[in-house]
Structures are given as structure tokens and as C-alpha cells.
Amino acid sequence: xxxxxxxxxxxxxxxxxxxxxxxxxxxxxxxxxxxxxxxxxxxxxxxxxxxxxxxxxxxxxxxxxxxxxxxxxxxxxxxxxxxxxxxxxxxxxxxxxxxxxxxxxxxx
Amino acid sequence: xxxxxxxxxxxxxxxxxxxxxxxxxxxxxxxxxxxxxxxxxxxxxxxxxxxxxxxxxxxxxxxxxxxxxxxxxxxxxxxxxxxxxxxxxxxxxxxxxxxxxxxxxxxxxxxxxxx
Numbered sequence: 560x561x562x563x564x565x566x567x568x569x570x571x572x573x574x575x576x577x578x579x580x581x582x583x584x585x586x587x588x589x590x591x592x593x594x595x596x597x598x599x600x601x602x603x604x605x606x607x608x609x610x611x612x613x614x615x616x617x618x619x620x621x622x623x624x625x626x627x628x629x630x631x632x633x634x635x636x637x638x639x640x641x642x643x644x645x646x647x648x649x650x651x652x653x654x655x656x657x658x659x660x661x662x663x664x665x666x667x
Numbered sequence: 668x669x670x671x672x673x674x675x676x677x678x679x680x681x682x683x684x685x686x687x688x689x690x691x692x693x694x695x696x697x698x699x700x701x702x703x704x705x706x707x708x709x710x711x712x713x714x715x716x717x718x719x720x721x722x723x724x725x726x727x728x729x730x731x732x733x734x735x736x737x738x739x740x741x742x743x744x745x746x747x748x749x750x751x752x753x754x755x756x757x758x759x760x761x762x763x764x765x766x767x768x769x770x771x772x773x774x775x776x777x778x779x780x781x782x
Contacts, residue, residue, distance in 0.1 A: 595771075602671075602757055602773030603710075646708050660708040 561586045565649050565658030572639055572665050580634040580661045582649035591652035592632040598645045639665045670694050673758050673774040688743045688777045690758030699741035702757040716741050748781045
């Protein structure tokens, strides 16, 4: 069946550090892939998406590229800020199953 | 206006009680969902309704019963609450099943604590 595997957290970085959160998937075909972000005390918000292979989704300085050869959709940001502290979820469109979530804490 | 609203935001109740969580969306979406998020932040889909029809019914105890009086509402009723039911429950909606249109909009969550 379909599944999403995310890198386990928590991840703690200093401000302006480079961020990578790994996400790999198992699916039939090439479903759209998403990253959602959950800020403390809030619901999930769509961060970015990619609908087909080699697409790059980007938003708020975050990027993720849909790579079918490695079945991955890793989230990256070149310079994180304290305000990026949140839990990040990778998800498959095909049945909207979420990864386990990765908690990111950015320290000043 | 809040797009997906859940009530109550916090719910503290004793074991064995029956409680309901309400969810309403004003986006005109056809599909609504309930997710459970445990203390480790793992998010698991529980139910999905599309135009008042049950589409997804994951392996959850029978004590959990969703009810959709119309496509703008999806309520979650829980009977005989247990300690393990303590979690944050999120309602979500999408334009159609699995969000082919505008993708998902989440409510702000209901924190259920069973004591």
C-alpha cells in the first residue's frame, strides 16, 4: 500500500542554518506530494506541493523537488529563522496519509 | 470568517462519558475529514465523508461515530471515552476527495483530555 516515511525528529538548528527534512514515499503511480506545516497550537497549513515528477514546490523560502528515481520529496531551506519552528508533515495525495511529522526547533 | 471551525477547542471529560466534537466548513467543499494527532504528533486519518457519504473508515474503535447532516458539517461522536482517546482531533475539508482542487483546509483542532 501507499506510505510516507519521514526523517525522525526532533531537529534543532541555529538561526540561518541549512535545513533538510527527508521524506520518501511508496505509491502506485506518481501521486502529488505535499509538505504541511503545523505551528504551535494551530492546525496544519499547506506549505508547498508538487504534482508530477521533477516538479519543484516552493514557498516562504522552502523548497522540495519531486524525484521519482529516488521516490523522495525532501524539504529544504537555505537559512532557517526562529519563526520556522514548527512540525512539518510530508503527505501523499493519493489517500492523504501523512508522515509521522518532524519537529523543527530553531534557536536564535 | 473562519473557514473550518471546530468546537469545542478544549474538552476535558471523565472516562466512560460520551462526547461530541462539531466541525463546520464554509468553503463549499464536498469532502470533510477527521484526523487524530497523538502526543508524538503522529497524524492519522480516521474518517472521510464526501457529500455526506462515508468514504474512508479507518480502523478505529466502534465507539467513534461520525455524522454528517449535510456536506458543510461533520461531527464526531465518541462513546465510552477511554484514557487512550486523549489526543488532538483535527477536522479538515477539501474541494473534492483527496483535494484535487484547492487541497486541504484544517481546523485549529480540539484537544481532548480524558481523566
